[in-house]
Amino acid sequence: MPAQPSPPARHQRWETVAIVGVGLIGGSIGIDLLRRGLAKNVVGIGRRPESLRIAQAVGACTSATLDVPQGLDQAQLIVVCTPVGRLVHDVRAAASFCRPDTLITDVGSTKAHIVAELDRELPREAHYVGSHPLAGGERGGPAAATAGLFEGRTVVVTPGDATREEDLQAITSFWQSLGATVTCMTPDEHDRLLAAASHLPHVAAAALAAATPHDCLPLVATGWTDTTRVAAGDPELWKDILLANRSNVLDALGHYEEILNRLRQALARDDAAGVVDILREAKLKRDAVGS
């Protein structure tokens, strides 16, 4: 990984921040910006009035609108929190409607495809830096938004070829102001690492849930519920993530299938040492991470 940006002396206070897509991530950003006094106004921008009402009710924004140009009009910072499949479109819209000098970031779970497209398509004067907060959960929507979601979590920022150093510093400082630890890497490195750290776990969990016969469901306990928890996530959202990063996901999945195959062969030949070898390697890595 490249050297990490150093934290600035103190964090910027924003007059107005616009959040496009006020669900779990966008809503939690809004709550913290307001509770911590980091923003005076937070404008929630969405496509469903009901979601915007909930976002306001949980304290995620001070005003809300369905009108994108109007919502972006006063912002010095725009955080685009829409699903991966719509991010390029929504960042492009943000860049075309915002004032000059407005900072723009997104929170997409894949980065290479998005940053490459935006590097090509955004006007040279746009101030966009990609982000990915490693926080969330299988339940989405503004009702799931919560204070302190980013406290102690990692946020990856992924500058592209066109990124200015001062924009990178400003976005880094923004996430640090929410309590996050910021790590900087290229979009390609992000996508390769996240394929194994996040996208493959989703594939493994979903396949496990799908593979469970109905007559076993009454007998599942914490082992199954933990291992399959992320499979409750939104299938459409995750389909977009897996397809956006499919080359890396396929590599990670191939490696996973190799290990499963080794474990299957050890079981098939009643090879206790072969089974224990894999379980020990797994435990070493799992214990290294902690709860």
Added chain:
Amino acid sequence: MPAQPSPPARHQRWETVAIVGVGLIGGSIGIDLLRRGLAKNVVGIGRRPESLRIAQAVGACTSATLDVPQGLDQAQLIVVCTPVGRLVHDVRAAASFCRPDTLITDVGSTKAHIVAELDRELPREAHYVGSHPLAGGERGGPAAATAGLFEGRTVVVTPGDATREEDLQAITSFWQSLGATVTCMTPDEHDRLLAAASHLPHVAAAALAAATPHDCLPLVATGWTDTTRVAAGDPELWKDILLANRSNVLDALGHYEEILNRLRQALARDDAAGVVDILREAKLKRDAVGS
């Protein structure tokens, strides 16, 4: 599944219960028996003085001993909580040292192999019924023992050909007295269902942890930590469980590999509908179970 035993009017109070192997499960049984006034004396029997000291300190037993015959001498109920690889030996020892009419059960995670061997080997007058409480966690040992571990959990009881109806009722009542819901099935049916509900999740989680490259570990978040949680379990214990039930585990693993293969092929041909199909089926089953 066969008809479930009906709950008796009230639960037996035991003068003396012996627990062979006072770790997470055995210790939690002891704590509840004493706290709920269900047993006057609980004798902890183990192989390591240090574990027995901890078991006494956490309130899991009123006395403790390394001497198996002496520990079993006064018991009306013996619960064998040693690892799957030692259960047959330990139940046989319990049956040979206990008084006539003493009830014996175990808590092993596999049942067909154990019940079949014991059906063959135990004297006809022995009162053994196999059990499997669907409770536990990746951390073992008496220090992890906790009150109320079985409250609201399912315990499977697995009578064999030699099991007497009154023994089945007594063991059922014992688990109900700890707050559990008891389900009765054959040892073969238990092992087939648990392969998919518990043993395959362990295989999937361990292979996923083992497949994670070291440079990804700093970037894992709740998706990875949930999906791999059980991989922190004891490799020796789990090796014994997987091998004891390897025919069913291999069947379940084969089905899992088929679903992974379908998902891989859908990703490889950029087939959004094919990916969503599997993610939807997974979510349906995961949502049916709840948190």
